[in-house]
Amino acid sequence: MKERISTLMDGELFEDESEALLSRIKLHPEAKHEWQTYHLIGDVLRQPDHISRDISAALRERLQIEPTILAPQSRVSKKIRYFAMSAAASLMALALVVWMSVQVGSEPAAQMAMQQQSSAVQTASYSVSPSYAVNKGMDDYLMAHQEVSPSTDVAGAATYIHTVAAR
């Protein structure tokens, strides 16, 4: 049933098949739920702004329900099932990217640094590098700082990401 709905969503069913499936969906509450879920996925892909905050929980649940394919199947249905699973999995990533992009400013850090420095008290000119990856020896300072900074206390090893990201 799931893969039939998925195929229907993709517009890959013949008209009579679609009608038959739609009337079955109306009769079966479980299929109706499935139909709604697929539409939710579609909606989210089209309108990331209106993503539900709790969507990851619903998806996690969905991923667990999603059966693993063990039995041999026809080529076509495998492909469709693959689509259905990857849609759920990639939506997890999408939800996070959406959450991030909602809050992301477009200005790169270096540009911001330039702006902020112009409002700084100092009038000297500073050269701003986008990254210190080229600068050997910077790791030592970075690591030494992270050892003693109070922010490390809350975030733990996650603060080491700055050293990792600098590569």
Place this chain on the structure above:
Amino acid sequence: MKPRIFLALAMLSSAPGVMADPARQDDQGWLKTMAFAAHLTDYSGTFIYQSGSHVEISRITHVSDAAGEHERLEGLGGERREIIRNNDQVWCYLGDGKVLVKKREGGGAFPALLPEQLSALNENYLIRQGEEDMGAGFHAHTLIFQPRDNLRYAHKMWSHSDSGLLLKAVVLDEPGHVIEQYAFTQLTIGGNIDRKWIVPDKSPDKLLDKSQRQQHQQHIVAAPGTTAVAVVSGWQVGALPDGFRKILEMRRTLREGKAPVTHLVFSDGLAGISVFIESLANKPEVRPGLYSQGVIQIYSKIVDDNLLTVVGEVPPRTVLQVAESVYFGGQ
């Protein structure tokens, strides 16, 4: 895990100073709980870090047992980038096969969030609880740290409601742009966590298998044995940004075999600023300039015969203000 959290909470409720203001107690209590959780909770998970166009996906594991704290951060994708910490020792595997072995200084006592630091926090940030939310499938409390001036960034933190563990964090600048953020996409708290990577002994030779040991011998750059001594260095910051106080001053080596540097540490309760001063005679590899990596700014310049490097989780203007006002006042 549970008894530990219980202990942490018991310690929190008995902490002096926190009880003074009931309105603040809750918010500060959360921050302390988060600090305890970061040190005492066993967890493993995957998180996404984003700063500008830079995105990193990393795996993190943290185990706290009778032998202390062990944590590992692995960058997923690309060449090997891994950091392993075993109490005060840190191993870095960064791309080129180099293994840096460091001794972590000043990291022995936790939390660094002392009562005076928590009061500094309230002077510099307006702290409030935000809406309840979800993070990595867990129920989360949110805490917002709104700076009272433009010398520091705004922070929003999602903390696991049961353990206090940090699930998401966002840092914003004054106009409200995101400087950096990270969030767990998957997280396991407690339970069966892979411990095979844990370093069992302080000697680096014993902790690696044969092939790793060979690599270690080839590429080892430094061994444990760096030093740090509290000093009165004579170095001063003339225009210390409002709200920052000195929390440490020491003479230390960053790596064994390197000449010691002077390290001053300042904090406003949440963000830290480090000032490093070393003689140009040490031939430091760092080139002068301003560098950014997400929330962290590094500014290096030459002052007389010394290389001055300022590192902090603060806006560039704050780092520059510190750097431009450092002087040697005599001992």
